[in-house]
Amino acid sequence: MEYEFQEGEVKHAVTAERRGNGFRVTVDGRAMEVDLVAVEPGCYSLVADGEAADVVVVRDGSRRYVVVGGYSVILDEGGGEGRVGAAALEEVVAGVQTIRAPMPGKVVKIAAAEGDAVDKGRTVVVVEAMKMEHPLSAAGPGVVKRIYCEEGQNVDADQPLAEVEIEANG
Amino acid sequence: MFSKILVANRGEIACRVIRACRELGVTAAAVYSEADRAALHVARADEAYCIGPPxxxxxxxNIEKIIETAKAARAEAIHPGYGFLAENAAFADACAAASLAFIGPSGDTLRLSGDKLGARRTVAAAGIPIxxxxxxxxxxxAExxxxxEKLGYPVIVKAAGGGGxxxxxxxxxxxxxxxxxxxxxREALGAFGDDTVYLEKYLERPRHVEFQILADNHGNVVHLFERECSIQRRHQKIVEESPSPALDAKLRKKMGEAAVAVTRAVGYTNAGTMEFMLxxxxNFYFLExxxxxxVEHPVTEMVTGVDVVKAQLAIAAGEKxxxxxxxxxxxxxxxxxRIYAEDAxxxxxxxxxxxxxLRGPRGPGVRLDSGxxxxxxxxxxxxPILAKLVTWGESREEARRRMAEAIREYIIIGIKTTIPFLxxxxxxxxxxxxxxNTAFVTDHFDGWREEVPEVFVEKALAAAAAAELAAAPAKFYADGERAAAPTPWRTVGPWEVGRGA
Structure with a gap:
């Protein structure tokens, strides 16, 4: 079987086939002899090329969370789901920044109105979650185009809250 | 001792208090909001009452609702945990008025310790450096x-009405x-309803060293040595330890005596902490x-063997x-x-x-207080606090290595936690x-990102693929070699969320 997993920005090609009681796996072309035994739900005992490890593999849709040696690795099947990470929060697409809720929470303040000119770093919306306030700001100088939320509104992670048109040379 | 108490909190601290109650044979009544029906503290308690919306x-x-619930449940005392109503003088007064023992100091002491300026004056008058x-x-x-100018920059502006x-x-x-x-x-007014602020000299790289004290209602005060809590971010502690690597026996004795003197000066009873900057x-200075x-009381429990929460109950019940x-x-x-639900x-x-x-660590010298x-x-x-991972060792290095190993074993999947950062x-x-010191995180971990060593990424990929294949029905091989018989242990696939077993 062939798999394509995306880990962060990197794509990995993986193949696996049964071999005796174990598996022969290649990761980006490198071959490994893998013996994997399920020990309890989600948990495996892995012996790869003679090196033993305690592994957890949890599948959530097309995403797999794998923990090996205390390190957590998130693998998305074939290119991922396009979830918004922390870095993407400041992403500007075609001159427009969509400000999204970084986590589920409540809009506690809308600090700019539609049509307002804003500087880079100017707070547009403040979201509160778990007793902490998180100001969300403009990625560059520009104009607030749309506000999609109201103060006091509960929002989900990744929900668009506002749009800012960023100046072309900002 | 009480026969029943109400625990006016949630999360790991409510679980901790309920555990102490059960050990003492005291019935523990939990309270919960509508968002917390499935919270762990509810299942751990003997009785549980819903007290309102999230x-x-x-x-x-909600002071009124909590007092009413305690009375209806026929509890004799209320343990407030930390946060929420723990340092609320009006709540302590309301408990007293309802003939419920408040497991903590008196309302008057809370008023004094909550007023940072008043506490500064009282402590300075007792001859303790501030x-x-x-x-x-x-x-x-102008003033x-x-x-x-007199203090010399940098200085820090602080609110008299609260911290955090x-x-x-x-x-x-x-x-x-x-x-x-x-x-x-402006911020103080919003947070504490009081815009009183004052200036202090800002110490740039101090250590935060605090003393745990126990004071009964009969005039006896002891300290249970120090905890160093210098590792902080945004004035919130992340890692604590006891003893402090910075104290020698002489300084420890001197600061311990100062902590007891502060306790007496403010008329403090029950368990409390006297915080100092070093x-x-x-040179040490009283902070608050x-x-x-x-939160960090387990560190003291591990080195002294004293159960601070049980001591709180005993003191509130009038014991010496x-x-x-x-x-x-x-x-x-x-x-x-501290394990927080946060993306470091x-x-x-x-x-x-x-x-x-979720899988928690176990082993010699490992304690997990979890909610x-x-x-x-x-x-x-x-x-966002989820749990506290505590390790003990004969030496700091042994405790540290145990911690490193326990962190490696501690697996929480689905939400971001501070585990990789720790x-x-x-x-x-x-x-x-x-x-x-208190600048440790900004000095050494500014812009921290998790870096997973390549070898673990490779193993993760291999395990994910093999687990996938293992989940598929096993084939019998015709080549006469050992056929992979489809036993459930070998064919069970990756644990899938949202699909019942």
Missing amino acids: PPLESYL IPGMSAAAGEI VLAEA GKGMRIVCGEGELAECLEAAR DEDK VNARVQ LPFAQKDVSRRGHALEC AANFLPSAGKILF IYGGYDVPVHYD RDLVEHPAFVAGET
Whole structure:
């Protein structure tokens, strides 16, 4: 079987086939002899090329969370789901920044109105979650185009809250 | 001792208090908001009562409702935990008025310790060093400028009405003072309903060293030695330990005596913490009184063997401390790491949501105080603390290595936690050397990102693929070699969320 997993920005090609009681796996072309035994739900005992490890593999849709040696690795099947990470929060697409809720929470303040000119770093919306306030700001100088939320509104992670048109040379 | 108490809190601390109750044979009544029906503390208690909607003001901060619930449940006392109503003088008064024992100091003591300026004056009058600064509220800007000049920059503006970093501003020069003063007043008014602020000299790289004290209602006061809590971010502690790597026996004795003197000066009873700053020349200054059981109390329990929460119940029930200062000894070293639902790589952004998989560490010298379970949905309404991982060792290094190993074993999948950050923190050379101060995180971990060594990424990919294949029905091989018989142990696939077994 062939798999394509995306880990962060990197794509990995993986193949696996049964071999005796174990598996022969290649990761980006490198071959490994893998013996994997399920020990309890989600948990495996892995012996790869003679090196033993305690592994957890949890599948959530097309995403797999794998923990090996205390390190957590998130693998998305074939290119991922396009979830918004922390870095993407400041992403500007075609001159427009969509400000999204970084986590589920409540809009506690809308600090700019539609049509307002804003500087880079100017707070547009403040979201509160778990007793902490998180100001969300403009990625560059520009104009607030749309506000999609109201103060006091509960929002989900990744929900668009506002749009800012960023100046072309900002 | 009481026969029933009400625990007016949630999360890991409610579980901790319920455990103490059960050990003492005291019936524990939990309260919960509508968002917390599935919270762990509810299942751990003997009785449980819903007290209102999710927002804290309508549930865990609703004094009237909590008192009414305690009376209806025929509880004799209320344990407030930490946070929420723990240091609320009006709540302590309301308990007294309803003939319920408040497991903590009196309302009057809470009023005094909650007023930072009043506490400064009282403590200074008892001859304990305080951080140089104002002993009365900041007034006109000209007067504040003169005071700042006298103290020397940097100075810090603090709110008299509370802590937690709110209403706090560091001022590096006179040009910033007016603006910082105004911002601090605004924030303090919003957070504590009181815009009183004052100036203190800002110590740049102090250690935060605090003493746990126990004081009964019969005039007996003992301290249970110190905890160092220098590792902080945004004025919130992340890692604590006892003993402090910075104290020698002489300084420990002197600071312990000062902590007891502060306790007596403010008339404090029950368990509490006297916080001090220790500068680079090992001068110590009183910072504030924490009038509650603290998050980091397990560190003290591990080195002294004293159960602080059970002591709280005994003191509130009117019992005398069963030991004197000379009977308190300590052994070894303990460390605590706070596990928060936060993404340390994204400026500690909170991360609520469902825990898809959980496995806690175990082993010699490992203690886990936790308020979560696998499948638990961490709500957005409350503090992001999930659990506290504590290790003990004969030496600091043994405790540290146990911590590193325990962190490696601790798996929480589904939400971001501070576990990866803590793993790197406890291995940092400055931490290994005990070179800790309140600037540690900004000095060494600014812009931290998790870096997974390539070898683990490779193994993760191999395991994911093999697990996938193992889940598919096994084929019988025709080549005469050992056929892979499809036993359930070999064919069970990756654990899938949301699909029943």
